[in-house]
Structure formats: C-alpha cells, structure tokens
Amino acid sequence: MEKLLNVSEVEKIYGGRGRITKALGGISFNIAQGELVGIMGPSGSGKTTLLNCISAIDTVTTGHIYIDGVDITNLKRNQTAQFRRERIGFVFQEFELIDTLTAYENIAVALAIGGRNYPELRTLVMQAADMVGIGDILQKYPQELSGGQKQRVAAARALAVQPSIVLADEPTGALDSHAAKMILESFSRINRRLGVTILMVTHDAYAASWCSRILFLRDGMIFSELNKGKNDRKTFFEHIMEVVSVLGGDSVCAG
Amino acid sequence: MLCKLAFRNVRKSIGDYTVYFITLMFAVMFFYAFNSLDAQQAVMDLNENKETAAQMMLQSIEVFSVFVAVALAILILYANNFLIKRRNKELGIYLILGMGKGRVAGILMLETLLVGIIALAAGLLLGVLFSQGMSLVTAKMFEAELKEYVFIFSPRAAVQSVIYFGVMFLCVMVFNAVRVSKQKVIKLLHSETENEKVLSKKTGVSVALTAAGIVLIIIAYYLIIKGMLIMYLPFVMLFGIPGTFLLFAGLSGFVYKIAAHNKTRYFKGLNLFVTRQLTSKINSTHTSMALICLMLFVTIVTLGASSGVSAAVNQETNRDIRFDAEYFVYTADAENAGGGVAALEAYGIPVNEFYQRTAEYTQYDSDVDIMEQFADHLDIAQLKEIEGNMKGRAYTGAVSVSEFNTFLDMVGDEPIEIGANEVGVVTYNEAMAKALENFAQDGNKIVSNGREYSLEASDIRIENTRIMGSSSVSPIILVYPDGDVSGFEIRDVMVDGVYVDNVPKEETEDAVWAKQNELRKAAPERPFSYFTTALTSQDSGIGLRVTISFVGIYLGITFLVTAAVILALQQLSAANDNRKRYATLRKLGTEEKLINRSLLKQIAIYFLIPLAVAAIHAIFGIQGLMSMINMVWYENVYQDVFLGLALIAVIYGIYFIMTYISSKKIIKEK
Numbered sequence: 001m002e003k004l005l006n007v008s009e010v011e012k013i014y015g016g017r018g019r020i021t022k023a024l025g026g027i028s029f030n031i032a033q034g035e036l037v038g039i040m041g042p043s044g045s046g047k048t049t050l051l052n053c054i055s056a057i058d059t060v061t062t063g064h065i066y067i068d069g070v071d072i073t074n075l076k077r078n079q080t081a082q083f084r085r086e087r088i089g090f091v092f093q094e095f096e097l098i099d100t101l102t103a104y105e106n107i108a109v110a111l112a113i114g115g116r117n118y119p120e121l122r123t124l125v126m127q128a129a130d131m132v133g134i135g136d137i138l139q140k141y142p143q144e145l146s147g148g149q150k151q152r153v154a155a156a157r158a159l160a161v162q163p164s165i166v167l168a169d170e171p172t173g174a175l176d177s178h179a180a181k182m183i184l185e186s187f188s189r190i191n192r193r194l195g196v197t198i199l200m201v202t203h204d205a206y207a208a209s210w211c212s213r214i215l216f217l218r219d220g221m222i223f224s225e226l227n228k229g230k231n232d233r234k235t236f237f238e239h240i241m242e243v244v245s246v247l248g249g250d251s252v253c254a255g
Numbered sequence: 256m257l258c259k260l261a262f263r264n265v266r267k268s269i270g271d272y273t274v275y276f277i278t279l280m281f282a283v284m285f286f287y288a289f290n291s292l293d294a295q296q297a298v299m300d301l302n303e304n305k306e307t308a309a310q311m312m313l314q315s316i317e318v319f320s321v322f323v324a325v326a327l328a329i330l331i332l333y334a335n336n337f338l339i340k341r342r343n344k345e346l347g348i349y350l351i352l353g354m355g356k357g358r359v360a361g362i363l364m365l366e367t368l369l370v371g372i373i374a375l376a377a378g379l380l381l382g383v384l385f386s387q388g389m390s391l392v393t394a395k396m397f398e399a400e401l402k403e404y405v406f407i408f409s410p411r412a413a414v415q416s417v418i419y420f421g422v423m424f425l426c427v428m429v430f431n432a433v434r435v436s437k438q439k440v441i442k443l444l445h446s447e448t449e450n451e452k453v454l455s456k457k458t459g460v461s462v463a464l465t466a467a468g469i470v471l472i473i474i475a476y477y478l479i480i481k482g483m484l485i486m487y488l489p490f491v492m493l494f495g496i497p498g499t500f501l502l503f504a505g506l507s508g509f510v511y512k513i514a515a516h517n518k519t520r521y522f523k524g525l526n527l528f529v530t531r532q533l534t535s536k537i538n539s540t541h542t543s544m545a546l547i548c549l550m551l552f553v554t555i556v557t558l559g560a561s562s563g564v565s566a567a568v569n570q571e572t573n574r575d576i577r578f579d580a581e582y583f584v585y586t587a588d589a590e591n592a593g594g595g596v597a598a599l600e601a602y603g604i605p606v607n608e609f610y611q612r613t614a615e616y617t618q619y620d621s622d623v624d625i626m627e628q629f630a631d632h633l634d635i636a637q638l639k640e641i642e643g644n645m646k647g648r649a650y651t652g653a654v655s656v657s658e659f660n661t662f663l664d665m666v667g668d669e670p671i672e673i674g675a676n677e678v679g680v681v682t683y684n685e686a687m688a689k690a691l692e693n694f695a696q697d698g699n700k701i702v703s704n705g706r707e708y709s710l711e712a713s714d715i716r717i718e719n720t721r722i723m724g725s726s727s728v729s730p731i732i733l734v735y736p737d738g739d740v741s742g743f744e745i746r747d748v749m750v751d752g753v754y755v756d757n758v759p760k761e762e763t764e765d766a767v768w769a770k771q772n773e774l775r776k777a778a779p780e781r782p783f784s785y786f787t788t789a790l791t792s793q794d795s796g797i798g799l800r801v802t803i804s805f806v807g808i809y810l811g812i813t814f815l816v817t818a819a820v821i822l823a824l825q826q827l828s829a830a831n832d833n834r835k836r837y838a839t840l841r842k843l844g845t846e847e848k849l850i851n852r853s854l855l856k857q858i859a860i861y862f863l864i865p866l867a868v869a870a871i872h873a874i875f876g877i878q879g880l881m882s883m884i885n886m887v888w889y890e891n892v893y894q895d896v897f898l899g900l901a902l903i904a905v906i907y908g909i910y911f912i913m914t915y916i917s918s919k920k921i922i923k924e925k
Contacts (some may be wrong), residue, residue, distance in 0.1 A: 113845045
C-alpha cells in the first residue's frame with residue numbers, strides 16, 4: 001500500500017544547556033492510505049509531542065516527516081499554516097469549537113480561511129455534515145449541543161477540508177461511554193466507506209480497539225505494535241490490554 | 256517580602272496596567288492643568304476688567320472640578336475592577352498556597368499604591384509641562400501679554416490633585432481589599448472558564464427594535480430641524496434617548512442581517528467570525544454602548560458648541576461698534592439741563608475734552624406690537640428670541656428721524672430720509688433685516704398712531720446702536736418722522752461719544768473712568784443710570800468666552816476619556832475571553848496576519864459604531880444649538896466645531912491604538 005505518512009528518525013529535544021529532555025528519541029514508522037491507526041502510551045511517552053510534530057504545530061529537532069510526499073519539516077512559516085489547513089483535519093479532546101459560531105459556521109470557518117468560494121464551501125459543509133450525521137443540528141450553537149454532538153461537529157469540520165489525514169487527539173477523552181461509542185463508530189465508518197486515513201492518539205484501550213493497527217509509545221520510542229488482522233474487536237481489545245499491562249502507566253486503569 | 260512581590264507583579268503585568276495607568280495619568284494631567292489656571296493667569300498682564308473675568312473663570316473651573324473628580328473616581332474604580340478580574344487566578348493561587356487573605360489584600364493594596372504613585376507623579380509632571388503650553392493659549396485668549404517668560408507651577412493645584420487622587424486611590428485600595436476577602440478560592444481559580452452568554456435574540460426581534468429606535472431618533476431630528484429644539488427640548492430628549500437605547504438593543508441582529516446578506520462575502524476569510532464576535536459583544540454590552548454613544552454625543556456637543564459659543568461671544572464682542580462710550584441719561588436730568596450732553600457737563604464731565612463727537616437721541620417704546628404685525632415674516636427662532644428678550648413687551652423701539660440722524664452722522668453713515676406717513680427701520684442683525692425687507696416688499700403697512708405707515712426697503716439699516724449686549728436692545732427700532740414720537744413712552748435718553756483722536760484711546764479710556772470715579776465720590780447722584788465703553792465690553796466678553804471655552808474643554812475631555820476607557824476595557828476583557836477562540840483558529844491553520852486583521856476590524860468597528868451614531872446625533876444637536884445662538888449672534892461657527900472633533904479624534908485614537916496593541920498581546924498568550 002502507498003505510504004501516506006512517513007515519520008523518519010524523528011527526534012525532539014526540549015531544553016537548552018545542561019538540562020535536556022528527550023521527548024522523542026529517533027522514532028520511525030509509516031502509515032498507509034486508508035488506515036485507521038491508534039497511538040497509545042502512558043503520560044509523558046511523547047504522544048502529544050509526536051502529534052504536534054506531525055501537524056507542524058511543533059518543529060522536530062532532527063529527522064523528517066513526509067505527508068503525501070511533502071517534507072513538512074522543511075516548510076516555511078506561512079507554508080505550514082497553509083499546509084495545516086489544506087492537508088490535515090484536526091479533532092481535539094476539548095472539541096475546540098468556537099462558541100460564538102453555529103455548528104454550520106464552525107465547519108464553514110475552516111473552509112473560509114482556506115479561501116474556498118461560497119458555492120464550493122456550501123457543498124463541502126453539507127457533505128461533511130452528512131458523513132457524521134449532524135444535518136439536523138447545523139443551526140445550533142455549541143452551547144446547545146451535547147458532548148457527542150459537539151465532537152461530531154468537530155469531526156465534520158476536520159473532514160470538510162478533504163484532508164490527506166485526520167489527526168485526532170484523545171477524541172473520546174471528554175465524552176461519556178455512549179457518546180464515545182458513537183463517535184468511534186463514525187470514525188470507523190468514514191474510514192471504511194470513504195477511505196479516509198485517521199491517526200488517533202488515545203490512552204483508552206476501548207477507543208484503540210476500533211483501530212486497525214496500534215503503535216505503543218514509551219519514553220519517546222515505539223515500544224510495540226499491534227495489528228488487528230482478522231481478529232474481531234473483542235479479541236483485539238484483549239490483545240491491547242495485554243500490551244498495556246506490560247507497558248504500565250496510567251493506561252491500565254483507563255481501559 | 257510583600258513589597259518585593261507587589262513590585263514584581265506590577266512589572267510583570269505592566270501590559271495589563273497600561274490602560275489603567277494611562278487613564279490615571281491623563282486624569283491627573285488634565286486635573287492639574289485646569290486647576291493651575293490661577294497660576295497661569297497670575298503671570299499675565301491683565302487689567303482690572305480682565306482680572307474680574309479671570310476670577311469668574313477660576314470659580315467655574317473649581318465648581319466643575321468636583322464633578323470631574325467624581326466622574327474620574329468612578330472610572331478608576333471601573334478600570335481597577337477589570338484589572339482584578341484578569342488576575343483572579345493568580346490571586347487564587349496565592350490563597351491556595353496558604354497565604355492569608357489579609358496578606359493577599361495587602362499585596363493588592365501595595366500594587367494599587369505603587370501604580371497610583373507612579374501615575375500621580377507622571378501625571379503631575381505631564382500636567383506641569385502641559386500647563387506651560389496651555390498658559391500661552393490662555394494668554395492669547397485673554398489677549399494679554401505674558402509679563403515675562405516664567406516657569407509656571409501652581410502648588411495649590413498640585414496639592415489639590417494629590418489630595419483628590421489620594422482619596423480615590425484609598426477608595427480603590429479599600430475596594431480591592433474587601434473584594435479579595437469576600438472571594439471564594441474556587442471562584443477565583445475557575446473564573447476564567449466562566450463564559451458569557453452568547454446566544455442572541457431572534458434576528459426578527461432585533462431588527463424590529465432597531466427600526467423602532469431609528470424611527471424615534473428621526474422624530475427627534477425632525478423636531479430639531481423644524482427649529483423646535485428650544486421649545487420642545489424635553490420632547491427631543493424623550494424621543495432621542497430611548498431611540499438610541501433601542502437602536503443599540505437591536506443592533507446585533509441588525510448588523511448580522513446586513514453582514515450575512517451577501518453569503519459570498521460573509522463566508523470569506525474570517526468575515527463570519529468577525530461578524531459573530533461583534534454581534535455577540537454588541538448583544539451583551541448594548542446598554543453601555545448606548546450610554547457611551549450618548550456620552551460621546553455630549554462630548555462633541557460640549558467641545559464643539561463651547562468653541563462655537565465662544566466664537567459667537569467673540570463675534571458679539573467684536574461687533575462693528577463705531578463709537579467708544581455710551582451713557583443712559585435720566586430723562587429728568589436731560590430735561591432740566593436741556594439735553595443729555597448738557598446734563599453730563601453740568602455734572603462735571605468735560606465732554607469736549609474726552610470726545611471729539613457726540614450724539615444724543617431719545618428712544619421710546621412705540622405702539623407697534625412685533626408679534627401682531629410682523630409675526631408672519633419671522634421664523635420661530637426670531638419670535639422665541641423676541642419673547643425671551645422683551646419679557647412680554649413685544650413693542651418695537653421708536654426714535655425720531657432728526658435725532659437719530661445725528662447718531663448716524665457720528666458713526667459716518669448716510670442719514671435716513673423719510674416723508675410723512677413713512678418709517679425707517681434700524682435692526683442689529685441681518686436675518687431680521689431680511690425678514691423686514693420681505694415684509695416691505697410684500698407691500699405691508701405698519702399700523703401706528705392710528706395711521707398706516709409705509710416702509711421702503713432702502714430705509715432698513717443694520718446698526719449696532721448699543722455697546723451693552725445687543726440683546727438688551729429692541730430687535731426692531733422704527734424711525735418716525737419728527738413729532739410722531741411725542742405720544743410714546745420714553746425708554747432711554749442715550750448719549751454716545753467718540754473719543755478724541757490726538758491721544759491713544761486707552762489713555763482717554765483711563766482718564767474717563769478716573770474722572771467719573773472721582774466725580775462719583777464727590778457727588779453720588781449721577782445724571783445717568785448706566786455708563787459703559789467699548790473697551791470694557793470687549794474685556795468682559797473675553798472673560799465669558801474664556802470661561803465657556805475652558806469649562807467646555809474640561810468637561811468634554813472628561814466625558815471623552817470616560818467613554819474611551821470604557822470601550823477600551825470592554826474590548827480588552829473581550830480579548831481575554833477570545834483567547835480560546837483565536838487559539839482554535841490558529842490550530843485550524845489560520846495565518847497570524849489574518850487573525851490580527853480580524854482583531855483590528857473588530858476593535859475598529861466596536862469603537863466606530865458609538866462614535867458614528869454620536870456624530871450624527873451631534874450634527875443635529877449642534878445644528879439646534881447653533882440655531883439658538885444664531886438668533887442672537889448670527890455667526891457661522893462650524894470651523895470651531897471641527898476643531899473640537901479633531902481633539903476627540905486624537906484622544907479616541909490613542910485609546911484605540913492602545914486597545915489594539917494590548918488585545919493583540921492578550922490573544923497571543925497561551
């Protein structure tokens with residue numbers, strides 16, 4: 001399969017003289033087009049740093065990250081902003097919806113800052129809303145929506161820009177189990193039907209069990225990797241729990 | 256330890272303190288500068304009349320200073336409130352770390368004191384510098400020479416500023432201490448997550464509210480245009496003020512409706528974000544926006560009109576008066592001595608020594624009721640003025656043609672020539688002359704003495720017949736054929752004179768006053784009730800003008816700073832709430848340039864809306880005010896009004912730029 005994301009020997013070092021923290025220690029992996037990949041690891045394992053580097057919010061110390069063949073570690077400042085809004089869709093733990101905008105406008109603003117014209121924008125918003133099934137709440141404000149609805153609006157916003165990859169940072173972290181299941185089902189469906197590549201950071205083993213492959217991170221390195229293969233979700237979940245128990249850290253209780 | 260912490264805190268949050276600090280500084284600076292006017296006028300070479308005028312001005316400034324101080328105190332409390340809100344979390348952390356509430360309050364009080372002392376010192380310094388420049392303006396307005404250049408410092412004003420502002424800081428300190436000691440820690444820590452309600456009214460309701468507001472405002476404007484401001488001022492306010500509040504109450508929906516009308520533009524860049532931000536802000540602050548708008552309106556009218564009125568006073572003072580002195584001689588004395596001049600000479604005034612020419616004439620009250628005979632040709636403003644000045648006696652003045660021609664001759668004008676059953680007219684303003692000309696051309700007759708008199712347009716003269724304010728003269732004086740005035744009641748016997756020209760007028764002036772004062776001591780029973788000279792009148796006119804100007808500018812600046820500070824703080828606290836929204840936009844890949852531009856747009860529109868509404872209000876307000884002034888003085892004063900607007904632009908602009916820079920800093924914070 002084609003390599004959509006290629007992370008190659010990425011190191012991220014914080015701090016200056018004397019006090020150095022290695023957040024990522026030369027990490028490498030690939031994600032193919034159409035995969036739904038999970039990244040798991042305890043706090044401080046470098047999950048968020050890795051996601052920030054992939055989304056070009058943070059810069060790497062050494063190494064390269066290629067998305068669709070573009071080396072994002074070499075982009076100039078305004079190129080990164082453009083890259084981020086055209087190639088990457090984001091879903092955040094705290095939804096990050098703008099409370100003064102309606103659901104429709106929250107989706108539309110991501111397209112508007114990318115300079116899409118109105119007819120195109122309208123079509124894309126409606127398509128994205130349809131994918132996650134929120135066509136009926138588009139005129140509501142975030143305050144009027146439940147957590148699950150908000151996260152689906154956020155997902156629609158991420159999908160509307162037709163990104164190369166959707167990056168989800170703990171998308172179920174702020175949701176109850178029912179809402180979490182709904183949003184994971186949406187992700188899974190989008191991934192299967194439309195072939196959208198999704199990279200999801202989580203420390204919830206249940207959320208991870210919806211993925212097709214999981215990378216386990218510890219101390220800035222890939223500790224282990226699990227493929228769902230032909231297993232059903234329940235078996236996969238048990239496999240994940242096994243790894244997590246070895247991996248230690250807070251993921252154990254999060255299951 | 257407390258001191259060190261307070262010091263560090265102020266240095267750290269210097270950005271937050273900017274608006275607070277600048278406002279304090281401005282307040283102290285203007286307060287000192289206006290209260291130091293006593294020291295400023297002390298170094299000027301003022302004559303006795305101007306001295307009295309200056310005292311009048313100083314007293315007015317003193318009275319208004321109390322009002323200004325109260326307004327500034329409220330403003331400072333408001334600004335302080337904003338500062339504390341922004342630091343709630345920090346204060347909560349102190350409390351959680353186990354610092355007692357007393358000590359936290361102590362830190363806050365020390366900080367307030369520190370900022371207060373620095374602002375007071377800086378403000379006083381600026382005030383002293385500002386008053387140096389201001390003294391030049393004051394001297395120019397008084398038309399006085401500076402004795403010599405001296406550094407002006409008014410210890411009285413400095414002490415007064417320190418006391419007034421000291422009390423204000425004390426209030427703020429106590430307020431802060433009470434606030435901290437009443438707060439719950441959990442509230443302080445989580446105050447950032449509390450969100451304002453952003454849901455807005457239904458657009459339809461909004462539009463209806465705005466439309467109703469506009470209708471009310473238009474009614475108010477209509478009343479003004481129709482010249483009814485004077486009579487219906489309460490009605491104008493009754494429509495205008497609620498109209499303004501309604502306009503702002505519905506403005507959010509109205510703005511949204513307009514902005515979202517063109518979808519292509521609405522969904523371009525951050526336009527939709529800017530619109531929603533603005534409408535939610537307007538929606539939650541519409542009452543204070545309306546208040547700010549009215550405050551700005553008062554500022555513009557005060558600044559504009561005070562320079563307008565002072566220019567009108569100036570015009571009044573510099574009326575074309577072509578003689579130097581006037582006496583209102585008692586009728587009995589004039590009859591006994593066989594004429595006004597003779598009466599003055601009999602009293603001991605060497606008339607020929609002082610005056611190269613004199614003229615005397617008797618002015619009567621005629622039997623012509625202005626309201627009855629001319630009403631159709633006068634506008635409301637003129638009628639209102641006549642009603643006001645004449646206190647119900649709306650009869651024209653009357654003089655006999657031969658007597659009055661001696662006056663015309665003295666001032667170098669052509670004599671009036673009339674036949675039997677003809678009258679001439681003397682008036683002091685052009686609008687009245689125009690109205691009478693129309694009256695004459697329409698072929699109207701004047702009914703008087705049981706006869707009809709005709710009026711020729713060529714016999715209408717515009718003359719300033721009195722030195723004493725023109726408003727004390729009948730607006731219309733009819734010039735009758737000799738003998739036709741005998742049946743009228745005598746009002747004044749006037750003696751007017753032109754000073755000799757072989758010595759400077761000022762010398763004659765002093766000599767006349769000296770001589771008359773001397774005579775008065777010897778014989779208090781004078782043959783005249785009132786005496787004044789053109790030079791004296793000019794000096795007192797100057798005093799009135801300076802007072803109006805200074806009081807107007809003083810109040811105007813206070814209102815203006817108040818309005819600007821409230822707007823600035825509202826925007827800054829909005830920026831505080833907006834941090835999260837901008838962070839989201841950044842994460843979605845919005846360029847910094849676009850974000851800054853959207854911020855600039857929001858602040859600019861938010862600042863401009865109340866100003867624009869206030870400016871439109873002011874156009875009509877000043878129009879109405881001017882029409883009142885014009886009745887008396889007929890002067891076009893719009894130039895000065897624009898000068899007032901320029902001052903507004905500068906101060907408003909400073910606050911606008913400061914708000915933008917601070918907001919930009921705030922939304923960059925993590």
